[in-house]
Amino acid sequence: MLTLQIRRWGNSSGIRIPSSVIQQLGWKDGDDLQAEVVERKLIISKYSSSLSVNPDDFATLSEAGVDVQAIVNDFIAHEALKLR
Numbered sequence: 001m002l003t004l005q006i007r008r009w010g011n012s013s014g015i016r017i018p019s020s021v022i023q024q025l026g027w028k029d030g031d032d033l034q035a036e037v038v039e040r041k042l043i044i045s046k047y048s049s050s051l052s053v054n055p056d057d058f059a060t061l062s063e064a065g066v067d068v069q070a071i072v073n074d075f076i077a078h079e080a081l082k083l084r
Contacts, residue, residue, distance in 0.1 A: 004015045022028070025046070032047035061068050
């Protein structure tokens with residue numbers, strides 16, 4: 001396990017990730033990452049705009065009157081705007 005230290009970085013704080021870890025993850029400079037806090041733990045992963053829907057969930061949502069296709073289309077349009 002690595003021990004990292006939080007450091008001041010302008011008006012923010014940051015951590016440095018050793019190059020060996022970056023290499024193991026297959027990340028490179030300029031990659032977009034996403035972060036979330038789950039049960040007081042920070043989870044960082046390479047950004048992915050992929051979306052998958054479990055067929056059972058799709059059926060349940062559709063039966064409940066949710067327009068899943070419209071949600072997916074909105075998501076794709078939103079992601080496309082980010083790429084501009």
